[in-house]
Amino acid sequence: MSTVYLMLQYHGMTLQASQNISYFLNFTSGVHFCSKTWLQSLKNVLELPK
Numbered sequence: 880m881s882t883v884y885l886m887l888q889y890h891g892m893t894l895q896a897s898q899n900i901s902y903f904l905n906f907t908s909g910v911h912f913c914s915k916t917w918l919q920s921l922k923n924v925l926e927l928p929k
């Protein structure tokens with residue numbers, strides 16, 4: 880009984896960890912994309928003829 884419980888708990892922990900990792904990756908890629916587009920727009924503004 881206890882081994883099954885431990886296995887279920889371990890499975891839940893790994894599931895939670897993988898969810899956290901995927902969320903973190905999505906967050907970092909989103910931040911990277913936002914900063915990239917922001918830098919691009921900033922560059923476009925700076926390159927406008929005065």
